[in-house]
Each structure stands twice: as C-alpha cells, then as structure tokens.
Amino acid sequence: MTSVFAVQTKVFEGPLTLLLEMIEKRKLHINEISLAQVTNDFLDFVGMLEHKDLEKLTEFISIASTLILIKSKSLLPHLDLADEEKTEVEDLELRLKLLQIFRGAAKDIKEIFGNTILYSRLQTSKKPCVKFLPTDQITTIKMKWYADQLLQNLPKTDKKPQKRVSRTITLEEMMNKVINRVRQHMSISFKTLSGEHKEKKNVIIGFLAILELVKMGNVDANQSERFEDIMIESRNPSIPSYGT
Amino acid sequence: MEHNMELKHKIESILFFKGQPVSFIELSKLLEVSIEDVKKSLQELSDDHQKKGTRITYNDHECEYVTASETSDILSKLIKQEDESELSNAALETLSIVLYMGPITRSMIDFVRGVNSQFTVRNLLVRGLIEKDPTSKNSSYIASLDTIKFLGLNRVTDIPNYVEVKHSISQFIKDNSNESEK
Amino acid sequence: MEHNMELKHKIESILFFKGQPVSFIELSKLLEVSIEDVKKSLQELSDDHQKKGTRITYNDHECEYVTASETSDILSKLIKQEDESELSNAALETLSIVLYMGPITRSMIDFVRGVNSQFTVRNLLVRGLIEKDPTSKNSSYIASLDTIKFLGLNRVTDIPNYVEVKHSISQFIKDNSNESEK
Numbered sequence: 001m002t003s004v005f006a007v008q009t010k011v012f013e014g015p016l017t018l019l020l021e022m023i024e025k026r027k028l029h030i031n032e033i034s035l036a037q038v039t040n041d042f043l044d045f046v047g048m049l050e051h052k053d054l055e056k057l058t059e060f061i062s063i064a065s066t067l068i069l070i071k072s073k074s075l076l077p078h079l080d081l082a083d084e085e086k087t088e089v090e091d092l093e094l095r096l097k098l099l100q101i102f103r104g105a106a107k108d109i110k111e112i113f114g115n116t117i118l119y120s121r122l123q124t125s126k127k128p129c130v131k132f133l134p135t136d137q138i139t140t141i142k143m144k145w146y147a148d149q150l151l152q153n154l155p156k157t158d159k160k161p162q163k164r165v166s167r168t169i170t171l172e173e174m175m176n177k178v179i180n181r182v183r184q185h186m187s188i189s190f191k192t193l194s195g196e197h198k199e200k201k202n203v204i205i206g207f208l209a210i211l212e213l214v215k216m217g218n219v220d221a222n223q224s225e226r227f228e229d230i231m232i233e234s235r236n237p238s239i240p241s242y243g244t
Numbered sequence: 245m246e247h248n249m250e251l252k253h254k255i256e257s258i259l260f261f262k263g264q265p266v267s268f269i270e271l272s273k274l275l276e277v278s279i280e281d282v283k284k285s286l287q288e289l290s291d292d293h294q295k296k297g298t299r300i301t302y303n304d305h306e307c308e309y310v311t312a313s314e315t316s317d318i319l320s321k322l323i324k325q326e327d328e329s330e331l332s333n334a335a336l337e338t339l340s341i342v343l344y345m346g347p348i349t350r351s352m353i354d355f356v357r358g359v360n361s362q363f364t365v366r367n368l369l370v371r372g373l374i375e376k377d378p379t380s381k382n383s384s385y386i387a388s389l390d391t392i393k394f395l396g397l398n399r400v401t402d403i404p405n406y407v408e409v410k411h412s413i414s415q416f417i418k419d420n421s422n423e424s425e426k
Numbered sequence: 427m428e429h430n431m432e433l434k435h436k437i438e439s440i441l442f443f444k445g446q447p448v449s450f451i452e453l454s455k456l457l458e459v460s461i462e463d464v465k466k467s468l469q470e471l472s473d474d475h476q477k478k479g480t481r482i483t484y485n486d487h488e489c490e491y492v493t494a495s496e497t498s499d500i501l502s503k504l505i506k507q508e509d510e511s512e513l514s515n516a517a518l519e520t521l522s523i524v525l526y527m528g529p530i531t532r533s534m535i536d537f538v539r540g541v542n543s544q545f546t547v548r549n550l551l552v553r554g555l556i557e558k559d560p561t562s563k564n565s566s567y568i569a570s571l572d573t574i575k576f577l578g579l580n581r582v583t584d585i586p587n588y589v590e591v592k593h594s595i596s597q598f599i600k601d602n603s604n605e606s607e608k
Contacts, residue, residue, distance in 0.1 A: 013516050016540030059541060098538055098598050099519075105526060105591050106518040109577065112586070113513065116495035116578035118483055121445035122505070123263035132372035132390040133327050137336060140395050144404045146333075146340035150356065151409065154416050155544060249479070249496045256479030257497035261504065263445065274500065297431065297438030314431045315439035322440060322456055360554030360572075363446050 014056075015063040016099050018045060023096070030096045032089065036074040039067045066092045251277060252285035252292075259300065259309035267306045327371075338364045339373055339387070343400055344409045347377040347384035355420075356413060433459060434467035434474075441482070441491035447571045449488040449560075472580060483571060483580050487560060490571050495578035520546045521555055521573065525582060526595055529559035529566035 020030075022041055028034035046060045066088050073081060081089070254275055259266055272279045286307055290300045299312050311319060331339070338361055341353055353361045365385065368374045373391050377384045392400055400406075436457060441448055450468075454461045468489055472482040481494050493501055513521065523538055524530055535543045547567065550556040555576070559568045574582055582588070 013519075014539060014541030063540070094598055095538065095540065098595065099540070101591060101594050101598075102519055102522050102526070102538065105522040105587070106515065108586050108591075109522050109525070110513070110518050112577050113518075114576055116498040117502070118481060118492035118495055118575040118578060119261055119498070119501050119505075120490065120492055120575070121263045121442075122261055123445070130372075131327075132388070132394075134371075134373065134391065134394045135331055137331050138339065138373070138391065138394060140397070140403055142336065143340045143343055143395070144409075146337045147344055147405070147409045147413075150337060150341065151412050151416075154356075154413075155358070155420075155548065249494070253477070253479035253494065254497055254500060257493045258479075258500065258504070260442075260480050260491075261493050261501050274503075295435070297435035297440075298442050309442075311439045311443055312431070312435070315436055318436050318456065319439065319443055322443065325456070354552045357552075358548050359551045359557070360570075362554060366446070 015042075015060045016095055018042065018060075019063065019067075020096050020099055020103070024100075030093055030100065032070050032074070032093070035067060035070045035092070039071040042067055063092065250285075251275065251281060252289045255282065255285050255307075256289055256300070256309070259307060263309070265306045265308040269305075271307075332364075334359075334361070334364045335367055339368055339391070341413075342368070342374045342385050343387045343391075343395075343403055344406065345413055346374075346386035346400065347380045349382055349384050352417065353385070355417065432467075433457065433463060434471045437464065437467050438471055438482075438491070441489065445491070447488040447490040451487075453489075481580055483574055485569070485571055485574065485582060488571060490575075492575055498578065514546075516543075516546045517550060521550060521569065524550070524556050524567050525569045525573065525585070526592060528556075528568035529562045530568075531564055531566050535567075 019035075019038065019042060022038040023030060023034050026034070026038070028037065043064060046057075046064050049057055049060060069081065069085055070089055070092075255271055258271065258274065268279050268282045271282045275282070286300060286302050290302065293299050297312050297315055299310050301308050301310055334357075337357065338353060341356055342348060345352070345356070350361065350365055353365065365374070369376075369385075372388055374385045375388045377386045387400055392398075395403070397403060437453060440453065440456065450461050450464050453464045457464070468482060468484055472484070475481050475494075479494050479497055481492055483490055483492050519539065520535060520543055523535055527534070527538075532543065532547055535547065547556070551567075554570055554572045556567045556573070557570045559566045569582065574580075577585065579585065585591075
C-alpha cells in the first residue's frame with residue numbers, strides 16, 4: 001500500500017503516466033505480464049480518485065478496464081479475448097511504449113533547453129513608426145467582427161463535464177453491488193451475479209471485485225471444481241449469519 | 245564553448261544582435277580585450293564580409309553590421325511590398341484586441357489570442373497602427389491616434405460594443421489566469 | 427550591380443534585414459526563384475556560417491538569421507531577459523511529441539499522452555514554441571523556429587539522439603496509423 005501513497009502525493013498528468021511510472025518503478029518491461037502485475041496498484045489508485053473531476057476519472061477508468069482485461073486473462077488462461085479487446089490491449093502497450101520514448105526525449109530536451117540560445121536581432125533594420133500605413137480592411141465593423149470571433153473561440157474552462165462518463169461500471173460500484181447482493185442472499189453464485197451483465201468486461205469486473213473482496217476478507221468464495229460455479233458468501237461479522 | 249570562438253566572431257555576434265552602431269570602448273569592456281584588439285578584429289571581420297550579403301562598417305570609434313549596398317534594390321522591393329501588403333487575419337485580430345483592451349501588454353495579447361504575437365505586434369508598430377503607451381510603466385500598447393481617426397472615431401471608446409467586449413475579455417483573463425501558470 | 431550578387435547573399439541580406447523568421451515561399455516570390463533554389467542556397471549559406479558569430483537556422487518552411495550558440499553567454503549579459511518560467515514536465519513532454527511527430531493534431535497528442543492537452547498546447551503556442559502548421563489542412567502543430575533557437579541548434583535534426591528516437595517512433599507509428607485517423 002505504501003507505493004500507492006507514494007504516487008498519490010504527486011499530481012498525475014494522466015492514467016498513462018501513472019501506469020508507466022508504476023511499471024518503471026518496478027523496473028519492468030512494458031508487456032502483458034508487467035501490466036497484470038501493476039493492475040491492483042492501479043485499481044487501488046483509481047479507487048481513491050475523487051469523483052469531482054469526471055473527465056479525469058473517465059480517462060482513468062477506461063485504462064483500468066483494459067488492465068482488468070489483461071489481469072483476467074492472466075488469471076483465467078481459458079479466457080478468449082474478442083478481436084476488439086485484443087486491439088485494446090495492444091494499443092495500451094503501444095501507447096505506453098510511445099510515451100516512454102517521449103518522456104526520454106523530453107529529458108534530453110530539458111538538458112539543453114535554454115542553455116545556449118540563438119538570439120534574433122534585437123532591433124531590425126526597419127525602424128517603427130515614421131509612417132502610417134493602414135489598409136481599407138480597418139473598419140469599425142471589421143474590428144468588432146474580429147473581437148466577436150475571438151470571444152467565440154476563447155477556450156471554455158468552466159464547462160461542466162458532459163454526461164459522457166464511460167458506461168463501464170466502476171470497480172467501486174461493482175464491489176458495493178457484490179457486497180449488497182451477498183448481504184441479501186448470504187450466498188450467491190457467480191453466474192447469478194454476472195448473468196445480469198451482457199458485456200464481458202462487466203463480468204470480468206465482477207470477478208475481480210470478488211477477488212478484491214476475498215483479499216480484503218469480506219467474502220468467502222468457493223469453487224467446488226474447475227469451471228464450476230463460484231459460490232460467494234459473506235464473512236462480515238456484522239451481518240447475522242443464518243448459515244448452514 | 246565560448247572560448248573556442250575567435251574574438252572577431254564574438255564581435256560579429258554582438259554587432260548583429262544589437263543592430264545599431266556600437267563603440268569600440270563598449271566592445272572592449274564587454275569582451276575584456278584592448279581597443280587595439282577590437283580594431284584589428286574589425287579589420288579582419290570587414291575583409292571576411294567583402295562579398296557577402298551583409299557588411300561590417302566602421303569609423304574611428306564605432307562600428308555597425310549592415311546590409312550590403314548591392315542588395316539595396318531587392319530590399320527596397322521588399323519594403324514596398326510590405327508597406328502595400330494587406331494585413332493578415334492575425335494582424336487584424338491583434339489590432340482589434342489592442343483597440344478594445346488597450347493599454348495592453350504583449351503577454352496579455354498572447355494570452356488572449358492563445359498564440360505568440362511577437363511578430364504581429366512588431367508589424368503593427370512598424371505600420372504605425374499601434375504604439376507603445378507612453379503612460380504605462382510595463383510596456384503596453386494602444387491604438388495610434390492615426391488609427392482611431394482612420395476608423396472615424398473621436399476616441400477609442402466609441403468603437404461598437406466597447407464596454408461589452410472589454411468586459412468579456414477581461415472576464416476570460418480573470419477566470420483563466422491560474423491556468424496560464426501551469 | 428545586384429546581379430553580381432549570388433542568390434545566397436541576397437537571401438542573407440533579406441534575412442538580416444527582417445530579423446525574424448522568413449518563409450521559403452516569401453523568399454521565392456521576392457527573389458523570383460523556385461523554392462528548391464531557396465532551399466539549396468540556404469543549405470550553402472548555413473554551411474558558410476558554420477564557424478561564424480552568426481548562424482542560419484531553419485525548419486521545413488522558414489528560416490532565420492540568428493546569433494551563434496557559442497556567443498549566447500556574452501549576449502545574455504546584454505539583455506535583461508524576463509526570466510521565462512521553466513517548462514513543466516507536461517510542456518516538455520508535449521513539446522517533444524510535437525518535435526518528433528509534427529505536424530500532429532491535438533487529438534493525436536491527447537492520445538499519445540493519455541490526457542486532455544488543451545492547456546499545455548495553448549501554453550506552448552503562447553510561448554511561441556509550437557505553431558499551427560501552415561501547410562496542413564486539419565489544424566496540426568509543428569515546433570517553431572523559436573524551439574530550435576532555444577535548444578541552441580541550427581536545425582531540429584541536431585537534437586541529441588534525434589535519429590534513434592525518430593527511428594523507434596516510426597516503428598510504432600506504422601502499426602498505429604489507424605489510430606491517428608480517429
């Protein structure tokens with residue numbers, strides 16, 4: 001957990017930078033194996049993100065969902081990714097590698113930037129302002145038009161983030177859902193839980209959420225045989241157990 | 245690095261950069277060499293430039309980097325073209341900003357336009373369309389009197405929507421001045 | 427008289443006179459020669475200036491007559507330069523993306539960085555380190571001559587590790603060409 005706090009104190013430009021730094025910190029190469037290894041750290045970080053900045057959160061969650069794909073594949077070797085999902089994984093690796101190159105290049109540039117400047121001439125041969133050289137383009141109508149154009153094109157900073165937050169369920173939401181379901185039924189099968197979702201990604205998120213809960217000691221998961229359904233039970237002592 | 249450079253090339257660089265006559269005394273102080281050395285280097289430099297597009301001229305106490313007289317035809321053509329050329333969109337936009345927002349600094353013009361306006365501002369100055377505001381301490385620009393007259397206005401505040409435009413742009417500057425720190 | 431002057435020296439004179447970046451197109455029109463001839467002369471001119479106090483720097487579409495990097499120590503004493511704030515890591519990262527991948531669109535920059543780069547890009551534009559590419563239709567950005575001047579280089583390919591970095595990037599771009607269409 002300390003690693004998470006270490007990264008949290010820094011302002012992160014974005015999910016790719018965060019992910020890259022997590023990989024570099026462990027001195028790993030960028031590949032599916034290393035991405036699977038840092039997935040939990042990344043999800044922990046996303047879990048701590050404030051919901052205020054929706055745009056930022058969306059950027060993180062979209063990367064998180066790709067990581068979850070990768071992690072699931074490493075946990076479930078039988079899982080077949082759809083072509084689109086494969087591309088998603090490949091894209092992520094590619095983007096990380098590109099970003100790594102540019103971060104290196106940025107360091108090279110930082111080393112020399114501003115050290116030995118090539119200067120322009122301080123004064124040009126042309127001295128300003130002995131003459132007045134207008135054109136008929138200068139009219140009050142035109143001047144107002146240019147001002148209006150400028151005002152229209154000023155970047156809007158205060159715009160409320162649109163309701164375009166990824167439809168992917170966040171990990172936290174999913175965990176809460178699992179906990180609630182377990183509380184209600186005390187024992188629930190993974191199939192029942194995941195059957196509510198059509199998208200494979202959501203099934204996987206559900207699965208990972210269960211793994212998280214097991215890790216945190218909130219639920220017990222039992223699988224009698226491979227490929228059998230997984231039974232989930234609440235272990236929270238605050239919930240009365242009428243168990244068998 | 246600097247030490248590898250010959251004295252004459254250091255002088256060349258300074259003269260080029262300053263773009264106006266520089267005295268031998270100033271060069272000798274700046275480069276920490278004798279006036280004799282300055283003169284000797286200037287002689288060499290002047291010879292080097294014999295067949296170039298630029299020359300080094302000097303008298304007995306100062307020197308200057310200038311264009312070669314052989315190029316005066318092409319430069320007059322350039323000046324004539326520049327003087328008669330239409331204004332670019334960038335120039336018209338900048339002029340409009342100076343009209344509505346003046347006195348305004350270069351960096352504020354850059355900030356509002358979202359691009360560097362160094363050359364656009366210089367061009368407007370050269371054409372006499374804007375000028376440095378004599379009353380502001382940090383160098384700010386205002387529309388020239390000629391421009392205001394040319395627009396048919398008595399004063400700049402008579403331009404259409406003066407108050408509204410000024411207010412909206414000021415608001416933008418206020419709202420975003422933190423972003424610019426990034 | 428003018429006719430005795432070589433093309434490169436006319437260009438030298440014009441660049442000196444202007445004291446700011448001049449586009450190849452402008453030079454070709456003014457001198458009534460092809461852009462190819464302009465480029466060839468610039469190459470020669472740039473080579474002539476290798477050991478001088480002044481340099482010719484250029485990118486793909488414009489050029490400027492500037493001082494040599496070896497003299498920057500002396501010249502920095504001559505100007506009270508407003509201490510430009512250092513570039514943030516985000517700005518450096520974005521600048522290097524534009525340097526190596528330009529002309530590049532905003533959305534492609536966002537894709538590579540994984541974040542919205544609106545303000546970083548705007549800051550670089552305001553500082554004059556990047557600019558809209560005059561040749562591309564969809565608004566794309568390229569590094570300006572100012573970037574090259576701040577790096578103390580004659581041209582962008584003089585950046586340390588330029589070839590290696592460019593090479594590794596080109597390997598990725600090939601695979602990734604679909605993404606850029608997005």
